[in-house]
Amino acid sequence: MTAVSEERAGAGLSIQDLHVRFSGARVLDGLSLAVAPGEIVGLAGRNGAGKTTTLRAISGLAARSGGVISLDGVRLPARPEAVARAGVAHVPEGRGIFADLTVEENIRLGIVRKVPAERTLRGALEEAFPAVVRLRGQKAGRLSGGEQQMVALFRGLIGSPRVLLVDEMSLGLSPRALRTAIEALAGLGRAHGIGVLVVDQNSRMLHEHCDRVHLLNDGRVRLWEDASDIASAYFA
Numbered sequence: 001m002t003a004v005s006e007e008r009a010g011a012g013l014s015i016q017d018l019h020v021r022f023s024g025a026r027v028l029d030g031l032s033l034a035v036a037p038g039e040i041v042g043l044a045g046r047n048g049a050g051k052t053t054t055l056r057a058i059s060g061l062a063a064r065s066g067g068v069i070s071l072d073g074v075r076l077p078a079r080p081e082a083v084a085r086a087g088v089a090h091v092p093e094g095r096g097i098f099a100d101l102t103v104e105e106n107i108r109l110g111i112v113r114k115v116p117a118e119r120t121l122r123g124a125l126e127e128a129f130p131a132v133v134r135l136r137g138q139k140a141g142r143l144s145g146g147e148q149q150m151v152a153l154f155r156g157l158i159g160s161p162r163v164l165l166v167d168e169m170s171l172g173l174s175p176r177a178l179r180t181a182i183e184a185l186a187g188l189g190r191a192h193g194i195g196v197l198v199v200d201q202n203s204r205m206l207h208e209h210c211d212r213v214h215l216l217n218d219g220r221v222r223l224w225e226d227a228s229d230i231a232s233a234y235f236a
């Protein structure tokens with residue numbers, strides 16, 4: 001294998017045989033998953049299946065008891081700042097917005113590494129999320145839930161990450177705002193080679209917008225190909 005093809009083979013986010021335990025209980029039990037550059041991947045599963053834990057383990061926020069997580073072929077350490085600097089951005093469940101800071105100040109917190117001017121996404125983000133531009137000087141705590149979610153997505157992408165993790169994407173968004181937001185995410189991801197991993201309870205939305213959807217059950221994932229088969233996916 002040449003150096004170039006090796007690089008391609010390892011491009012994007014790769015999770016292999018991930019194990020996470022809480023007080024001895026196995027929450028993730030050999031989970032393996034990959035997100036290629038520019039790909040949008042959905043992660044579904046019932047309440048308590050371990051979706052948030054998966055994203056937190058990638059970001060170094062949940063301790064792993066086994067497994068390897070790598071980005072572009074390089075192992076990610078289990079330290080949140082180092083993971084962020086390596087190019088993994090995380091929009092957490094509940095959005096992680098700082099209420100007393102302005103929208104612009106919240107957005108600047110997303111710039112965790114130097115990005116060459118030609119790779120900055122600010123222009124594209126302003127086009128995709130005009131409401132965020134309009135609200136730039138407002139205290140973020142005054143915004144509606146949906147507006148805060150858009151700020152969180154904007155902040156997640158402003159640093160041109162290699163991978164964006166989004167927990168509970170649809171939280172607080174109206175159906176129309178959700179469609180706009182996920183189409184923007186998918187479009188920006190594809191155009192700029194950013195892999196996106198989206199967790200959501202809304203499996204229909206995931207199937208509609210993602211390149212593929214995985215179902216998390218018993219600590220592992222499997223491909224969920226038949227979007228209409230919700231009953232056996234969740235209750236098998």
Ligand SMILES: Nc1ncnc2c1ncn2[C@@H]1O[C@H](COP(=O)(O)OP(=O)(O)OP(=O)(O)O)[C@@H](O)[C@H]1O
Pocket residue numbers: 022023027045046047048049050051052053054
């Ligand atoms: N810090 C923690 N300490 C102990 N148990 C935890 C911790 N975090 C999560 N858990 C447990 O791990 C399991 C998976 O939780 P997680 O939040 O990952 O599920 P989820 O699939 O995101 O659920 P939901 O759809 O309800 O948000 C749950 O049983 C939860 O109680």
